[in-house]
Amino acid sequence: MTGIFPMTSLELRPVLHVLPAGTELWRVHNIRYAPDEFNPKLADPFEFKDGSRFDGTPLDPYHCLYLGDTATTALAESVLRSRPFELPAGRRRIPYATVLHRTLSVLRTRCELTLVSLIEAKDLAAVCQESTLLEDERNYVSARRWASEIRAQAPEAMGLIWQSRHNRPQRALVLFHDRFAHCDGKPLDVVPTSGIPQLDSEAGIDRANRFLEPLRAEISRPRRE
Template structure:
């Protein structure tokens, strides 16, 4: 921690959500990363367009790892942000660039994950927030600051969990790398050959589109010269 948090006089009283050891979770990630590797990239603490909602920043430099409870949720959280339904197609068309050099992986928890719940309105109220924390695409600066407030006031929390915006009522979560001690080993075990190693391949796009079909969404195939 940077020592700059907490910055609010409000006392947070977060509700806990525990994910048991042995739980399978899904992740969409850059293919250059090992599936259970935390993303070391830090977001600009003052720029909402940079990074994801609960990323670490230079003011609170934790590495993060985003996960979801199902393959559909993981894909939806990754590729459906701000995607409108196209009148001509009657569905959401996802550009090929959204899956280029990306993978869908399955992981299994090796330990209990002790998380702060942001799933229901009372959970958000417990940390002095409302749905704006999760819904507003322009609210990333505030969301990151409040993640740091939670981390400062609840030093044993390993991450956050909330209801997916793009696949309700399923869940998405983020883990903080610095809340796992060196003696804990890797908190997540990779389950090989269960996901889609190359989402940008023809076979990968076909499998992903089958997963996204109930959400009326489809990844476009690259143009062939």
């Protein structure tokens, strides 16, 4: 923490949600990162298009790791943003470039994860927020600031958990790298025989599309010269 937060005089009363050790979670990430490696990139605190919703910023420089509770959730959160249902078939086409150099990994929690719940309306109200915190694509600047407010008033929180926008009612979550000194900074073990090592391969697209089929979505094949 930089000492800049908290910036609100509102008293937050975060609702805590505990994931037990041994819980399996899924992650879509660039192959340059190890499956359990936190993304060190910080977002611009004043630019909503830079980074993801709850990324750390230079004002509160924590590293993030985003996860889903199922393979479909992790994929949907990664590739279905702003994808419309297209005429005439009513399906969502995901450009091949979206999965280029990306992988779907499975991880297992090494310790209990104490997370701030944003799952229900009452959970959001507990931190003086509404669903726009999770759903407005233009409010990333505000969402990052509010994540820092929550961190400042819930020092025991290791991350946030909420209902996936793209695969309701399943759960998405984000972990904060600086809250895991009690487990040597490594809250996750990699499950090496699961997942999809190359989402941009023919076999990877086939498997990913089976997960996405119930959501009427599919990853496009690369163009052949």
